[in-house]
Amino acid sequence: VPFEKQLVDLLDPDQRTSFANLNPLGKFPLLRDAKTGRLVPESSILVEYLAQHVPGAARLIPTAPDRALEVRARDRFFDLYVMEPMSKIVGDKLRPDSERDPRGVAGSHATLDTAYGMAEAFLEGSTWAAGDDFTLADCAAAPALFYANKVHPFTDEHPRVRAYLERLEQRPSFARVLAEAQPYFAMFPG
Numbered sequence: 329v330p331f332e333k334q335l336v337d338l339l340d341p342d343q344r345t346s347f348a349n350l351n352p353l354g355k356f357p358l359l360r361d362a363k364t365g366r367l368v369p370e371s372s373i374l375v376e377y378l379a380q381h382v383p384g385a386a387r388l389i390p391t392a393p394d395r396a397l398e399v400r401a402r403d404r405f406f407d408l409y410v411m412e413p414m415s416k417i418v419g420d421k422l423r424p425d426s427e428r429d430p431r432g433v434a435g436s437h438a439t440l441d442t443a444y445g446m447a448e449a450f451l452e453g454s455t456w457a458a459g460d461d462f463t464l465a466d467c468a469a470a471p472a473l474f475y476a477n478k479v480h481p482f483t484d485e486h487p488r489v490r491a492y493l494e495r496l497e498q499r500p501s502f503a504r505v506l507a508e509a510q511p512y513f514a515m516f517p518g
């Protein structure tokens with residue numbers, strides 16, 4: 329789908345205010361449909377919006393209801409149980425020592441252990457997160473696993489998860505995201 333990318337620097341007060349006028353929660357990505365002016369926040373909704381409104385857009389949720397549920401369940405799994413604990417660990421690293429939350433961070437590491445174990449099991453015999461087709465679940469998995477692996481590295485117990493992330497990184501769309509994000513990786517706390 330053709331699109332025009334607009335980078336927003338939240339450290340710039342004017343840009344922050346303009347963006348907050350469009351999306352008060354201040355979260356990326358935000359899609360603006362140039363034809364209708366409609367604003368669409370939330371990545372998973374944005375993917376569904378494109379499938380509904382743009383001919384030729386990828387259908388990343390299967391039409392069969394049972395398969396669709398499976399894909400949505402995996403999308404939620406990666407968003408809530410990999411992305412969320414990863415963000416908690418990263419957020420904690422960015423705080424001053426006096427505001428750290430060791431208990432919350434330990435809980436997040438434990439959640440990632442459990443989630444990696446679950447992913448290791450469901451990836452057996454599957455190329456992608458919900459079977460042999462690339463779906464919305466893989467869009468959720470890509471950034472979540474990429475950053476989770478940095479703050480809570482995969483071990484030898486997770487060969488399938490590791491190989492899965494490698495497949496995701498080779499996918500042209502995700503490879504492009506990683507290439508465009510390269511200038512900002514230095515800001516990620518090590």
Ligand SMILES: N[C@@H](CCC(=O)N[C@@H](CS)C(=O)NCC(=O)O)C(=O)O
Binds near residue numbers: 354356357369370372
């Ligand atoms: N549930 C949202 C999460 C979006 C999100 O957390 N975006 C991050 C960047 S990837 C963000 O906007 N961070 C800026 C901030 O929280 O100030 C989605 O899937 O779109």
